[in-house]
Amino acid sequence: MAGTVSTIDPRNVHPEPGEPLLDVEDVSVEFHTDAGVVKAVTDLSFNLAAGETLAIIGESGSGKSVTAQAIMGIVPSPPGKIPKGSIRYRDRDLMEVPDKEKRFIRGQEIAMIFQDPLTSLNPVYSVGWQIGEMFRIHRGASRAEAREKAIELMERVRIPEARRRVGDYPHQFSGGMRQRVMIAMALALEPKILIADEPSTALDVTVQAQIMELLDALQQETNMGLILITHDLGVVASVADVVLLMYAGRVVESNEAYPFYEKPAHPYAHGLMNSVAKLSGSEKRLEPIVGSPPSLLRVPSGCAFHPRCPYALDPCWEEIPHLREIDGYSGVVACHFAEEIRG
Amino acid sequence: MVRYTIRRILLIIPTFIGASALIFFAGFALPGDPVSAFGGERALPEATRNALIERYRLDQPVFDQYLGYMGDVLTGDFGESVLRRRSINDIFAETFPNTLRLAALAVVFELVIGLLAGIVAALRKGKFLDSLVLVSTIIAISIPVFVLGFSLQYIVGVQWQILPVAGLQEGFRSLILPAFVLGTLSLAYVARLTRTSLAETLREDYVRTAQAKGLRHSRVIGRHALRNALIPVITFIGIDLGALMGGAIVTETIFNINGVGFNLFRAIGTRDNAIVVGFTLIAVMIYLTMSLIVDLLYAALDPRIRYE
Amino acid sequence: MQSTTRGWLRWFAIFAVLALVLVACGDGGAEEETTTTTEAAAGETTTTTAAAEEETTTTTEAPAAGGGQFSTAISEPPFIDPNLVQDSEGFEVARLMFDGLTLYDPAGGAVVPGVAESWESNDDKTVWTFNLRDDSFFTNGDPVTAEAFVYGISRTADPDTGSRVSYHVGPGYADVLGFEEVNGGEGTGVSGDELLEGLKAVDDYTLEVTLARSNALLPKIVAHPAFSPIPQAVFEADPAGWNEMPIGNGPYKMQGPWEHDVAIFLDRNEDYYGAAGVADVIEFRIYADLATEYRDVQAGNLDVGRIPTEELANAPAEFGDRYLLISSGSFGYIGLPNTVAPYDNVKLRQALSLAIDREAITERILIGTSPATGFVPPVATGAVMDACPYCTYDPDLAVQLYEESGGVPNDELVMRFNAGSGHEDWVEAVTTGWSQVLGVTATFEPLEWAAYLDFLFEVGPDGPYRLGWQWDYPSAYNFLAPLYESTSGDNYSGYVNADFDALMEQAITSLSEEEALPFLAEAQAIIGEEIPVIPMTFGTERRVWTENVSNVQLNNFGFGLWENVVVNG
Numbered sequence A: 001m002a003g004t005v006s007t008i009d010p011r012n013v014h015p016e017p018g019e020p021l022l023d024v025e026d027v028s029v030e031f032h033t034d035a036g037v038v039k040a041v042t043d044l045s046f047n048l049a050a051g052e053t054l055a056i057i058g059e060s061g062s063g064k065s066v067t068a069q070a071i072m073g074i075v076p077s078p079p080g081k082i083p084k085g086s087i088r089y090r091d092r093d094l095m096e097v098p099d100k101e102k103r104f105i106r107g108q109e110i111a112m113i114f115q116d117p118l119t120s121l122n123p124v125y126s127v128g129w130q131i132g133e134m135f136r137i138h139r140g141a142s143r144a145e146a147r148e149k150a151i152e153l154m155e156r157v158r159i160p161e162a163r164r165r166v167g168d169y170p171h172q173f174s175g176g177m178r179q180r181v182m183i184a185m186a187l188a189l190e191p192k193i194l195i196a197d198e199p200s201t202a203l204d205v206t207v208q209a210q211i212m213e214l215l216d217a218l219q220q221e222t223n224m225g226l227i228l229i230t231h232d233l234g235v236v237a238s239v240a241d242v243v244l245l246m247y248a249g250r251v252v253e254s255n256e257a258y259p260f261y262e263k264p265a266h267p268y269a270h271g272l273m274n275s276v277a278k279l280s281g282s283e284k285r286l287e288p289i290v291g292s293p294p295s296l297l298r299v300p301s302g303c304a305f306h307p308r309c310p311y312a313l314d315p316c317w318e319e320i321p322h323l324r325e326i327d328g329y330s331g332v333v334a335c336h337f338a339e340e341i342r343g
Numbered sequence B: 001m002v003r004y005t006i007r008r009i010l011l012i013i014p015t016f017i018g019a020s021a022l023i024f025f026a027g028f029a030l031p032g033d034p035v036s037a038f039g040g041e042r043a044l045p046e047a048t049r050n051a052l053i054e055r056y057r058l059d060q061p062v063f064d065q066y067l068g069y070m071g072d073v074l075t076g077d078f079g080e081s082v083l084r085r086r087s088i089n090d091i092f093a094e095t096f097p098n099t100l101r102l103a104a105l106a107v108v109f110e111l112v113i114g115l116l117a118g119i120v121a122a123l124r125k126g127k128f129l130d131s132l133v134l135v136s137t138i139i140a141i142s143i144p145v146f147v148l149g150f151s152l153q154y155i156v157g158v159q160w161q162i163l164p165v166a167g168l169q170e171g172f173r174s175l176i177l178p179a180f181v182l183g184t185l186s187l188a189y190v191a192r193l194t195r196t197s198l199a200e201t202l203r204e205d206y207v208r209t210a211q212a213k214g215l216r217h218s219r220v221i222g223r224h225a226l227r228n229a230l231i232p233v234i235t236f237i238g239i240d241l242g243a244l245m246g247g248a249i250v251t252e253t254i255f256n257i258n259g260v261g262f263n264l265f266r267a268i269g270t271r272d273n274a275i276v277v278g279f280t281l282i283a284v285m286i287y288l289t290m291s292l293i294v295d296l297l298y299a300a301l302d303p304r305i306r307y308e
Numbered sequence C: 001m002q003s004t005t006r007g008w009l010r011w012f013a014i015f016a017v018l019a020l021v022l023v024a025c026g027d028g029g030a031e032e033e034t035t036t037t038t039e040a041a042a043g044e045t046t047t048t049t050a051a052a053e054e055e056t057t058t059t060t061e062a063p064a065a066g067g068g069q070f071s072t073a074i075s076e077p078p079f080i081d082p083n084l085v086q087d088s089e090g091f092e093v094a095r096l097m098f099d100g101l102t103l104y105d106p107a108g109g110a111v112v113p114g115v116a117e118s119w120e121s122n123d124d125k126t127v128w129t130f131n132l133r134d135d136s137f138f139t140n141g142d143p144v145t146a147e148a149f150v151y152g153i154s155r156t157a158d159p160d161t162g163s164r165v166s167y168h169v170g171p172g173y174a175d176v177l178g179f180e181e182v183n184g185g186e187g188t189g190v191s192g193d194e195l196l197e198g199l200k201a202v203d204d205y206t207l208e209v210t211l212a213r214s215n216a217l218l219p220k221i222v223a224h225p226a227f228s229p230i231p232q233a234v235f236e237a238d239p240a241g242w243n244e245m246p247i248g249n250g251p252y253k254m255q256g257p258w259e260h261d262v263a264i265f266l267d268r269n270e271d272y273y274g275a276a277g278v279a280d281v282i283e284f285r286i287y288a289d290l291a292t293e294y295r296d297v298q299a300g301n302l303d304v305g306r307i308p309t310e311e312l313a314n315a316p317a318e319f320g321d322r323y324l325l326i327s328s329g330s331f332g333y334i335g336l337p338n339t340v341a342p343y344d345n346v347k348l349r350q351a352l353s354l355a356i357d358r359e360a361i362t363e364r365i366l367i368g369t370s371p372a373t374g375f376v377p378p379v380a381t382g383a384v385m386d387a388c389p390y391c392t393y394d395p396d397l398a399v400q401l402y403e404e405s406g407g408v409p410n411d412e413l414v415m416r417f418n419a420g421s422g423h424e425d426w427v428e429a430v431t432t433g434w435s436q437v438l439g440v441t442a443t444f445e446p447l448e449w450a451a452y453l454d455f456l457f458e459v460g461p462d463g464p465y466r467l468g469w470q471w472d473y474p475s476a477y478n479f480l481a482p483l484y485e486s487t488s489g490d491n492y493s494g495y496v497n498a499d500f501d502a503l504m505e506q507a508i509t510s511l512s513e514e515e516a517l518p519f520l521a522e523a524q525a526i527i528g529e530e531i532p533v534i535p536m537t538f539g540t541e542r543r544v545w546t547e548n549v550s551n552v553q554l555n556n557f558g559f560g561l562w563e564n565v566v567v568n569g
């Protein structure tokens, strides 16, 4: 099976809804820096099916982007390392497949939209060239064909005057348009999985909404699995099927979106919800959770959240809580006192 | 782009006038005059002195001399050396090709060795090859040019006898050592600049994007990272070529190459004003032209500049 | 737009290729030139060297023929036009291309016939007649006539020529009648159009020279290239090109135009009237740096070369019998303003001289020179050895004389010299010696060249300064009259001594150099006692060479007798 790509048909029809696509199990990612080992992701597991939208949420630095990089197989190395775990796409273990196949899967089976549209496009190539490159490299298209395809895609992500602007450079576009270029590029080969790393945070509210709508529409069309990384709980509520809440590199709660939204179990989730509630209230001021996210160089002992947790008791210092089901809640949560706190 | 080019070309004119005036008057502000310098330790007979002063217009007010000189320069005549009685144009025409060949080969060394070393170092950052490049470039930067020149002459020329020690009698073979010596400093700089620039670029988001697009590693590095990382390097090399074309005093002297820098240096020592002013002026023109070309090249390489 | 995004690699490649093309283009020329020269040389290397080797024992006579090509080194001279040659570099080349009326005997200071087979003068040595041989030709075929000498010598004197060596024709030297009128006149703007009154071509092969003042040394003086014959037609056809490729009548001629700062190639002149040069081709390779030149000899790329200071100690061992050292005719001294107090005091001058340890300085700093023991280098005819009794190192006597003299004001003095010419170290040693021995505060001040000339010629020195003297012809007179005669323009120290002046007059108006010797000796005794300047060093010349050549000799001017060098087969 090594080296063959035949089981994955590049011109595959869209997958059936509910078809399992991605299985992440027990993945950890470390960065060996001069200052020490950064444990960016620890024991991460989740599944994704076709047509499903998984939202990964968490504060800055909680390991969301690193998770996406691990799936894409682009964790910068050095300093990055994946000491354990497996990531399976359909029937392949992405960490085992040969380079050639990895490249094949990247971009056309699993694609990614990066966090910052301002810096994620190459400044010295025109947007048309960058979108077209997908067709030229993976589909052997000629320059002219690639250009036509690029225009088509640009129209599809609703970039106005696509034909005229196909030769323009990234710096000539607004942030929203650039994000659309990124999306066009990611969607070029109709991937089965799209990872969107905060596709809208850098943009203003109306543009954010448009982008989300766009992604939603595309998902309807192709049944792709969508991993949406975001801070924005509002977005989560409107589009996500499943939510993964991360704290200090670990998943601390995972559930379907609706029940999670209604009443999450983890104290950290409460804090997040409160800050959103405050934001939408009259004061329009974010009330963040007291304290700041921990340094991943020195993750606090026991439950990493304990320095900031209003409910923390002795065991929280000593023992790492594992994800578990609790009575009366449909999801899993990693908190020693989840039952008590839920009341 | 066209307007930008025209503006840049027009800007050369006042720069050139300013530079020429500065150079010309500086030559006159120094004590003594070329005719006394020609006389040496024995004073010239008065009549001989006067004849020379008249022939070289040295009896006119300085400003008139400048105007007269610039008039000649506009017709392409850069004057005549009092000490050597030779036309500056002839001397320059004779020396510039040597300097140019030397500079060109030095730049080839910079490009080939400097770039490769820099790229390897950036891709193997923190590893043995990287350290090797870092250490050897530090050495290259800190060794004085004449020490390097002498050592290579002795080892390669005298001991091994595989390349000529000096002169240009053996054509291309003669150029190898001096060009290498001339290029060393910039070569080391290019290596370091490439290393830093590429290492920085490799951390850029768009390189990650390229990876995520499923491109081959070589394409990610070559097409996406290097294309950006080399912009400052190419710019540096262009400017460096401009500077090298102004002549290389030490290298040309050590390797006995009849070049612009060596002639200029000797003229400064012997107070041969005509050569000093003429050569400096031509060097300024070359430098201005080169920096114009580099600017245009920069604009061609970086679209962000082009449209501003 | 696509075109700019396409292949930055291509840009890179184009750039590199362009650079290489530039490099390659230039090459063609250089290579072509070198091949022609080697071919020319190769064509004639068949001539036997056996004959040449036999002859090398006699130094004055060149072997009949040897063939081959060798290279020797010079620095770029400003001129090789014999009327303008002003440095030893130009002299080296001009000497081989031009034969004057007389020639220096390479072995000593005597003169031997050149183009003039014989010469005689009237009783008071004011009118000289030179009888020219009729078989000397310029290498363009024109005969060398008396007219060519009239023209050439006049051209040297013409201010329009702008020659730095015109003084050779004037007072104190040849002093040809009419020199002042031409050289001191307005000039016409054209070089060589005014002839000297004292020069007369009696017929094609008889030159009569009338002098403004008696001169017993004229035959010696006119051996200098400033008195060379010039083919007027050739010069006038292309005045600007003359210095690039002069046409002469010597044992060698130019192969092609002067390649500035690269080389001058000379071919043997097959029509030369005298003993033919040995090598077919002599390459004067032009070097900017002595160290490079020396390394080129070490590498075997240059056949004969000079030695940089830092290699002086190693060279004899490294080159063995391919090393030559001779003393030459240069004289380094410390000048003093003889008319300015307190330097007008003889005892002070003596004290300053006695307080200098010349042995130590020449051994450690001025390596390659020898300590001066008099005012005339021993190689010049008429030099008196140890003419300077105060040129020893005698601190006690120095202190005594210093005290008797009354010393310098405030016991402070400043020595001036020209900066950046390698004088710093020895000047510092001298002033330190003065400070230590005499208990004065002696300091030094380097001046930029132009400022230094100003200080010497315009302002006038007010304390010690450094200067040197390079002889014009190998006679003691040339070291004495110009520097110390009260009427001489080169007497910067302002020394005035009527007895000395009288002796100079007697010397120059003698019937021959021989008869002048006693006057010259007496004159040296006078200045030896009065110390108008402080003698420092006598010069030396050295050469090393490769196994490719033999019979390398230097005359006592320090110039190579290149015409005698044998190229080993």
Ligand SMILES: Nc1ncnc2c1ncn2[C@@H]1O[C@H](COP(=O)(O)OP(=O)(O)OP(=O)(O)O)[C@@H](O)[C@H]1O
Binding pocket: A031, A033, A038, A040, A058, A059, A060, A061, A062, A063, A064, A065, A066, A067, A076, A079, A080, A115, A296
């Ligand atoms: N290349 C790297 N080298 C060292 N540490 C890294 C590297 N990339 C990420 N990290 C560290 O890993 C941790 C997780 O980073 P990550 O980018 O995943 O955060 P995030 O959850 O995406 O945050 P944000 O919401 O700000 O994007 C951070 O502490 C970060 O400093």
Ligand code: SF4
Binding pocket: A266, A267, A268, A303, A304, A305, A306, A307, A309, A310, A311, A312, A313, A316, A321, A334, A335, A336, A337, A338
């Ligand atoms: S385990 Fe303890 S510290 Fe962690 S969230 Fe639960 S209560 Fe808070």
Ligand SMILES: [Mg+2]
Binding pocket: A064, A065, A066, A115, A197
């Ligand atoms: Mg992130």
